[in-house]
Amino acid sequence: MEFSKEPSEEEKNNWHNDSNNWVWGMFYYNPKDKRMFPxxxxxxxxxxxxxxxSNSVFLCVVLILVLMIISESVK
Structure with a gap:
């Protein structure tokens, strides 16, 4: 069994510079990249x-829900 190794900085830079990983030029979508916040x-x-x-999307949804609950309680 082979363990997945951490990608090199060069590979991360290649992912970052690849326009196919940017939806509409502003949303980063790369299943190979395991970082939550690139x-x-x-x-x-x-x-x-x-x-x-999926972890970063879940965290973002939870954060938005918490902010919505807080803003409703302030009213």
Whole structure:
């Protein structure tokens, strides 16, 4: 049995620069990339969500729900 190894920085950069991994040029979707929050297309602007990673999508939905509950309780 072979264990999956951590991809190299070069491979991560290749994924990041591949336009096929960017839906509409702004949503990162790469099932090979296991990172939840890869860098944005312009790396200096922070991180984005890898929409191919179910954990990051789940975390984002939970965060949105919590913010909605908090905003309703403030009213």
């Amino acid at each position: 860098p944005k297309k312009i790396k200096e602007l922070g991180w984005t969500i890898n929409f191919a990673n």
